[in-house]
Amino acid sequence: MKNLIPAERTNNIEYAIRDIVVVADRVKKTGKKILPLNIGDPNKFDFKTPPELIEVVTKAMWDNNNGYSPSSGIEDAVEAIRKEAVELKGIKNIQNIFITTGASEAIEICMTALVNRGENILLPSPGYPLYSAIVPKIESTFNTYYLNEDNGWQPDIDDIVSKINDKTRGIVIINPNNPTGAVCSKETLLQVIEVAKKYNLVIFADEIYDKLILNGSKNISIASLTDEVPVVTFNGLSKSFLAPGWRIGWAIVSGPDKEIADYIEGAQRIVRARLSANHPLQYAIKPALEGVCKHMPETLKKLSERGEITYKRLNAIKNISCVRPNGAFYAFPKIDIPIGDKEWVIKLLEETGVLCVHGSGFGQKEGTKHFRVVFLPQDDLLNQAYDKIEEFMNKNF
Numbered sequence: 001m002k003n004l005i006p007a008e009r010t011n012n013i014e015y016a017i018r019d020i021v022v023v024a025d026r027v028k029k030t031g032k033k034i035l036p037l038n039i040g041d042p043n044k045f046d047f048k049t050p051p052e053l054i055e056v057v058t059k060a061m062w063d064n065n066n067g068y069s070p071s072s073g074i075e076d077a078v079e080a081i082r083k084e085a086v087e088l089k090g091i092k093n094i095q096n097i098f099i100t101t102g103a104s105e106a107i108e109i110c111m112t113a114l115v116n117r118g119e120n121i122l123l124p125s126p127g128y129p130l131y132s133a134i135v136p137k138i139e140s141t142f143n144t145y146y147l148n149e150d151n152g153w154q155p156d157i158d159d160i161v162s163k164i165n166d167k168t169r170g171i172v173i174i175n176p177n178n179p180t181g182a183v184c185s186k187e188t189l190l191q192v193i194e195v196a197k198k199y200n201l202v203i204f205a206d207e208i209y210d211k212l213i214l215n216g217s218k219n220i221s222i223a224s225l226t227d228e229v230p231v232v233t234f235n236g237l238s239k240s241f242l243a244p245g246w247r248i249g250w251a252i253v254s255g256p257d258k259e260i261a262d263y264i265e266g267a268q269r270i271v272r273a274r275l276s277a278n279h280p281l282q283y284a285i286k287p288a289l290e291g292v293c294k295h296m297p298e299t300l301k302k303l304s305e306r307g308e309i310t311y312k313r314l315n316a317i318k319n320i321s322c323v324r325p326n327g328a329f330y331a332f333p334k335i336d337i338p339i340g341d342k343e344w345v346i347k348l349l350e351e352t353g354v355l356c357v358h359g360s361g362f363g364q365k366e367g368t369k370h371f372r373v374v375f376l377p378q379d380d381l382l383n384q385a386y387d388k389i390e391e392f393m394n395k396n397f
Helices: 016-028 051-062 075-087 102-114 129-137 157-163 186-199 257-273 280-289 296-315 341-352 379-396
Strands: 094-101 120-125 144-148 168-174 202-206 231-236 248-254 371-374
Touching: 016 341, 051 280, 075 094, 075 248, 075 280, 094 102, 094 257, 102 129, 102 168, 102 202, 102 231, 102 248, 102 257, 120 129, 144 157, 157 186, 168 186, 186 202, 248 257, 248 280, 296 379, 341 371, 341 379
Parallel strands: 120 144, 120 168, 168 202, 202 231
Antiparallel strands: 094 248, 231 248
8 A cells, every 4th residue: 555645735734832742742751840831721730620510511411411412502502602792792793603612613614614725814923823724724825914012912903904915805813812911902903893894804803811811901802893894703611711621612703694694604504514512511601601600710810920920030031021911821922042932942841841832833023033931830830930941041041
């Protein structure tokens, strides 16, 4: 039998967050202790899925809700998503909601349903690598716009406009942002809406961290600011409800009904073809969104404290500067070094055991170098890691 050659579309699929773990596994085998600041999984640290949700899911399983669900999701969950979107977020003109295997599946479904071969969606740089991984799978083309580090990592509106071409179909906004921890201002969101309206673009709003807001910042759902522009809002239980392994997410499609009806039907064809999301776990959505869980105050307290430790410690280290993170649990520090950021991350890992992710894995402005840290670990582990980064920088740079 001849060697099996993978499809060409797989050649450009990269996922820096997971790829760097391959190097970490090699380093771990040498006996070095790994201090993980690389992956946004709260359950790896001192965060636990709310017991109220576990009880609901367990009951759903014992009640034998273990077969297929309706393709778009169970009615109670869909209605809970709709109610929260309308009453708490102020989203207007909701036309469709469907539940997926994590927000990641919702994102891929909605991009697949919109983009033809050779067309593009504007992606933020830096941004979550999932989007870049989807591009080659749907035979799209890469088209990125910059976030402005000098303006708290807000989307650069002028750069967005300059990147639009006759093949551009949509724009992604990650708010709060992964990897920078930035929260978009209302002014920025209104400008994005005007651009989308002018150029007939769909807005894909990734709001998976919308409840993890720090430092008194205010998070605004972009769909609440328009009923004229099509917006697809992504969310789920993974981050705010500390259940990333449950893989429960959803998409809310809002905007003018006639103009987006065909697009919704295209997305629903994909939704129906993959049968359903995990059935019993959907029963956690309604109690989660109705405020049954008691975990949020303690979660925000921990993240606020750890975000502040991260901001202060990293800015005190030679040749490192860091914009204050106002949401999620990430920071994206800049490093002034004579080597590449991926080489720096690997060297740091090999010498100290501190595991971060190179900024180039998320995208960054040409001529700059960054790394992403996750500040989920407990205070003592964070301080250990930052001590090692400081010693490493003093020794080598």
